[in-house]
Amino acid sequence: MRLSRRVAVVAVAVGTMFATVACGSTDEPGAASADVEVFTWWADGGEKAGLDGLVGVFGTDCKDFKFVNGAVAGGAGSNAKQVLASRLQQNEPPDTFQAHAGAELSDYINDDQVEDLSAQYSEWGLTNAFPKGLIDNLTVDGKIYSVPANIHRANVLWSNKTVLAKAGITKDATTLEGFFADLDKLKAAGVAAPLALGKDWTQQMLFEALLISKLGPDKFNALWNGSGDWAGAEMTAAINDYKKLLTYTNKDRDTFDWTDAEKLLMDGKAAYQLMGDWEAADLDAKGFKDYGWSVFPGNGNVFQWLADSFVLPKGAKNAEGTKCWLKTVGSATGQAAFNQKKGSIPARTDVGTDGFPAYQQAAMADWKTATQVPSCPHGSACAQTWQGAVSSAQGKFSSDGDVAALQAALASAAAEFGPKKK
C-alpha cells in the first residue's frame, strides 16, 4: 500500500501547487481590448530607457489604450526575430513590432504580413517629415509600410580613455594602418585582447566597418545592390586584414553578446569596441563615463545607418491602438522623448538638437553631411535569408580563419540571396 500512499502525497502536492498558481495565471494576454502589445528587443539599459520615454508620450497622447511590453532580450534582435517569426507563423502577431527599415522590412512586406500605411502617412502629415532616402527604404511599389522611429549609426569605435592613456595613445587613429599600430601598442602595454568582440552579428558589423575602409563607400554600396564584386582581390585583401584584426580580439567572442563585450571595455580589459551608437546610451545608463568615440578608422565621413521602424501587422488584435502607437512614434514629441534616451537621432528632420547628449548632437550634424551606407546585420542592406547565410559564414570564419572559404561563402550568399547583377 506504499504505492497508493505516495501517489496520494503527490496528488495533494501537485493539486495544491496547481490551485495556487492557477489563481495567479488568469491575466491571459489580450483580455482587455485596450492593450497594445509592442514587440521590440529593447529590454535593458539605454534601449529600455528609450522605450520608456516613448511609452510616456504614448500614455498622454493615447489615454484610451494601455501599453503592454512585449520585449524579448538579445542584441540586434537575434532572439527576438526568432520569437517574432514563430508568432507570425502561428498567426499570433503582436499589435505592433519593431522592424529594421530597408531590405529586412521587405521580407514582411513580400510575405504579406504587414498592412499598408500610406493613408495614415497623409492623414498624420508624415510624408514630408522624414528624409526622402529613408522613405524610399520603407516603400515598396508606391506603398509605405512602416513608421521609422530613429536613425542609428553602426560604424562607431568606442574606447576606454584610461586604457588608451596608459598605452600612450592620445589621438584617434584615422586609418587602418594607424589603428593596427595602436592595437600593437596596447598589446605591448599588456592588454592581451585590446579589441572587444562578441558573436555572429557583432563580427559582421566589425567586418563591414573594415570593408568600408578598404573599399570606400561606393564599392561597399555596390556589394548590396548586385553590382559589387565579392570574389575579387580587393575583397581577399580585406578578409586578410579582418583576419589580422581578429587576432586582437578576445578568444571567447563566440560566447559573448555585445553587452558582454561592452563589459570588457568598461572593466578595462579591452580598449576598443566597434558597436552601433546605442552603446553611448547604454554606457550612460550604466554610469560609465570614461569612454571616447570616433568613427571606425578609415571610414572617413561615412555614416553607416540603420533605422528602427514600427509596423501594423495583419491580424493585429487592436489595430486602432496600434495606429495611435504609430502616430506617437512618428510625432516630433515622441521622437524627441525616445531618441534622447535611446542614443539614436530622430528620423524626423524637424526635431531640434536641444536636450540631446553631446554624442547625438554630433551625430545629428554628421547625418546631414555624411555619405550614407547601409548595414546588413541590421537589415538596411540585406534581407534575412542573406543575413542568415552571412552570419553562418562569419561564425565559421571566427573558428577556423579560412579566408578562401569565407570569400567563397560571401560570394555564393550574394549570388543566391542578393539582387541579381545588373
Place this chain on the structure above:
Amino acid sequence: MTAAVADPAVQTQAPAPGPARRAGFPWAALIRYGLLLFFVLIVLMPLYVLVVTSFKSGREIGVNGQWNLPEQWTFASWAKAWTALGPSFGRTFQLAVPVALLSSIIGAANGFVLSRWRFPGADLVFTLILFGMFIPYQAVMIPLREIVLWLGVPSGIPTLIFVHTVYGIPICTLIFRNYYATVVPEELIEAGQMDGAGLLRTFRSLILPISIPGFVVTVIWQFTSSWNDYLFAIFLSNTRNGPITIALNALAGAQSPDYAASMAGALITSLPTLLVYILLGRWFIGGMMAGSVKS
C-alpha cells in the same frame, strides 16, 4: 517484452544476499565505495552550482569566488525568477496535468486491446504505432503548425495539450500493452466473456481496477516529458502563452544573462519534476525503463 516494464521496481531491487563472500580484504569495498562517492560528487556538482548561485546577489556572481557559498544568502534572485516564470509555471500545470491523464487513458484502452483483445494484424499495427515514438518531430513540425491552425485549436496551451497527447499515445500504449500482457491472465478475460461481458465492461470492471501501477508510470512519464518539452513549445507557442521552458530560455538566454536569476529559474522549472522523481522515484524509473521497448 517482459516484466522489466511491468514492474521495474522489482527488477532493480538487489537480489537476496548470495553465498557468503570470502572474509577480510576490505580494499575492494574501499575502492568501490570511494568510486561511488566520487561519482556522487561529480553528478551533484551542477546541482551545487545551481543552488549556491541562485542564492547570491548581483555583486557576488563575478569570476572570483564563484564556487564559494554565498556570503549573504538572499532570495532576491528567486523573486526575480519567479516574476519572470510565475505565469508560465501555472500554464505548464494546465498543460502537463491534462496531457498526463488524457494520454494515459487512451494508452490504457489501446494497450488492453493490443494485448488481450487482439484483432488480426495487431502486431503490425502495434509496430506502426511504436514507430511514432522514435520520429524526430522536426519531420512533422512544419505541417503540424498549419494543420493545428486549420483545425482551429486555440494557440498556446490547448494546442500543446492536443499535440502532446497525440504524440504520447505510442509510449503509453507500449507501457500498458506490456503491463497487461504480464499481469492480466487470459483466463480472466475468458471468464468475463463466459459471463457475457463485452469489451467495454471487461475493460471497465475487470481491467481498470488493476491498472493503477500502469497509470502511475504513464502519468509520470507524460507529465515529465510535456513539462520538460521545448521543441513543440517553441514551434507552437510563445513567451506569452507557452510553457515554462520557453520562459526560462527567455530569462536565461537574454543578453548578459543574470546568472543568479537564471539558476533560480532553472531550479523553479525543475522543482515539479524533481518532486515527482523524489516521491515516486521507483515508478519514475519504471516509466523511463518503459521507453526501452526491450524484450
Place this chain on the structure above:
Amino acid sequence: MPFLNEEVALRHRRRTWIPGLLLISPSLILLAVFVYGLIGWTFNLSLQDRHNARPAKGYVGFDNYTKLFTADINDRFVHSLQNLVVFTVVFMAGTLLFGLIWALLLERRARAEGFFRTIYLFPMAVSFVASGVVWRWLMNTGQGDSAGGINAIFHGLGLGFLESPWWTHPDWGMAAMAMPAIWQLAGYVMALFLAGFRGIPEELREAAVVDGATTFQLYRQVLFPQLTPTILSALIITGHMSMKMFDLIMSVSGAQWLTEVPAVYVWQTLLTRDYAKAAAISVFLLLVVAVVVVPYLIHVNRSEKRS
C-alpha cells in the same frame, strides 16, 4: 451441420475482435494523420520549389536533397552532420561507459544502493533547457585569470593545462556539448544495465563460480553475453535522442555555426522561411533514424513472437 457451426464460430470471433478495433481506431486515425500523414506532407513539401512564404512554384524532384550536399554554402549541412556524428559518438559512448561502471559498482548488493541510484538518476528529471543553464556556466570558456566554471577549478588546482575552450573548440566542441547530455542520461543507462543484470538467473552465476571462474571471467564470459539486448536498447534510445538533440544546444550555445546540428539547422532555415529546405533536412533526419529503428522494431517484434 458442420458448415453452420464454423460460421457461427467465425461470427463469434469477429464479434469479439471488432469492438477492440473500434476502441483503438481513434488513436489509429490520429497517428495515421499526425505521424504518417504529416511525414508525407513534409516529404511532399521537400520536393517543391518553396523557399519563402509565398506558394510553391512547382516540383523540383530531389533537388532540395542533392543541394544539401552539393550546393550548401560552406557545406553547412555536411558540417552539421559532422557535428552530429561527433556528438552522437561521444554521447553514446559516454552514457554506456558511465552507465556500465555505475551498474557494475552497484550490481552486487551495495550498501545504500538506493541512495546511489537515486543520485545518479536524478538529472534525468531535469529538462535540457534547465540543465543547459548550469552547463553554460560550467563550460565557461574563459581561461587563466578570467577562468570560470570548471576551468576555474582546474586553474585553482594548478591544473591549468586541463582548461578547455569547451564547445567553442572548432573540432571537438561537440564532444564538450555531449557532456551535459551524458550527465543527464548515464543514470538511465545504469538503470537499464541494473535491470539487465538482475534479469540474469542466479543459477548461471553460481554455476560459473562452481566451475572456478574468476570474477573477470564471470563477467566477460557469462554475464555480458546475456546483456546484449540491454545494450541494444540503450544504444537505440540514446542514439535516437541524439539525432533529435535541439533543446540542449539551443540552451547552451544558441544557434550558431560552431554547434549546429541538423535539428538546429531546420529551425534556422524555417526562420528565414526556406520551407522546402527545412523539410528536406527533416526528412533526411527521419530517414537516418528510421534506418536504425525500423530493423530494431522488427527484431523486437520477431523475438517476441518466438518467446
